[in-house]
Amino acid sequence: MAVSNETRVTHFILIGLSSNPNLQIVFFLLFLSMYLLSITGNLLILITIYVDSQLHSPMYFFLSNLSFIDLSFSSVTVPKSLVNFIIQNKAISFSQCFAQLFFFHFFGGTECFHLTLMAYDRYVAICNPLRYNTIMNRRTCVILVAFTWVGGLIHAFAQTFPTLQLSFCGPNEINHFFCDAHPLSLLACSGTIISEIADRVNSGSLTLGAFLVVSISYAYIISTILKIKSAEGRRKAFSTCASHLLVVSLTFGPSVFIYMRPSATFAGDKLLTVFYNIVTPWLNPFIYTLRNEKVRGAMRKLKR
Template sequence: MERTSFRNETRVTHFVLLGLSSNPNLQILFFVVFLAMYLLTIAANLLIVVTIYLDSQLHTPMYFFICNLSFLDLSFSTVTIPRSLANFFSQSKTISFSDCIAQLFFFHFIGGAECFHLSLMAYDRYVAICNPLRYTTIMNRQVCLLLVVSTWVGGFVHAFAQAIPTVQLSFCGPNEIDHYFCDAHPLSLLACSSTFMSKTADLVNSGTLTLGCFIVVFISYVYIISTVLKIHSAEGRKKAFSTCASHLLVVALFFGPSVFTYLRPSVTFAADKLLSIFYNIVTPWLNPFIYSLRNEKVKKSMKKLGGRKVSSLDIFQN
């Protein structure tokens, strides 16, 4: 912290991230678990991205959206986990004010983009099931690209609206954040200026985003389920439901904790940290296994690409 003479007050230039626990044994446990989950998250999501990119048979709207979801997942985890892992064995556990705001911005940027993207994927399933004959016309390549870009733009606007009120707060001590990363709510509790605008922005912006996207997904699936129930073939209904089940599970894992966190600003720090672990670490780790690695087409593509690699190695050795 440094003192500004013209205002005769102390201005915070860095924060201390208290993390999940001060218990050394628990810190070791958290480090091992977080590191394993993070490495698996990166490996699994990169495998999906590479597989979809290399196999032309997977160049369809659904797999294009899955590829973007995997990239969002590995980016979302990377915003917070590497610094958290370093802090487990660091004595200072400090983060500068600018780095803290940057982490907050990118956390909401990627998280907001993922919210919009999951809503987009629900719309894609709605078109595929409710308008199958017009699917390729509606979800053409240009439209898919535009929709994905719009999710990133929406995430950027959300993050900007979230970060600006926090930047305008005055921090003059204490500077200990009872969390493992920088977020608007724990930061607002350390401010020595009025936090009304910051808390209102946090509630309205993040709460409206998560709840609004969830409502879009809910409405989409109301139409989807009503359409599927009209299918006379039991095999057809089963196939339609199977294509949606994975997406519904991913949505529940991501939106459930997010809505609970940002629509309840009075949530305790313990619950806040637990919920954030779920949607920031656990969900990106589970998504590849739920959505893609159980998919028969993706598994066949991975086996085919793996076979090509083995064949090329054999030729090289010979």
């Protein structure tokens, strides 16, 4: 990725969430605890699904891939944020900033596609149960997961390249705790219309489009569940979908708000970003393990 000759800025300063030293210590402890729990929880899910042969099914294959994405996604921004909370020099080099921007959208985009894929998996399982094993065979699952990663890669390039074409000649203070397209465009000396359109169209269309596809899938799912005569059958069907619906809401809700509204900066943007960047990857292992009896049982076996 070539950098324009007009660019004079060699590094950026990440202002972070607060300049108050006491609050920075609080944020450091909060981020550190959630990040460690997120890493531990997602690694535990990965190991459990890999070790227990009873979990070698499409649903848990997708869940293990989601755990890997969450693990990677939070690791793009959180370690640098933790360091910045406890040191005075909050600089990030030009190349590191754009690498952070690229991988943030790579893993974030992949997660959006993957959550949509998981909704399709639940749709097939509930609406076409007799054909589930035929439709969701291992080869198909691997291909579908590969498409989510390719989609995330395309999204990351489409998000990063227009921002990389901007010229930066000062100031270099980013009003955020990591490098993202919109905060960077506010510092540009050149015209930002193309990068802003790319930001809104690319990220906004991805999050809103994925959310709409998931919503349509669940409209069919809920319609099918309501037709089940057995109350126990309905309960089990709803239970298998509830965890995924909660994760989708926690992920897409803040993303749609940030990327689909007008480009003006909202004071709560950083807090919303914290939510889907740190809180959601931390909550996901708890959401899936607490509501999934098979995963809990497999984890108990690991302790023995």
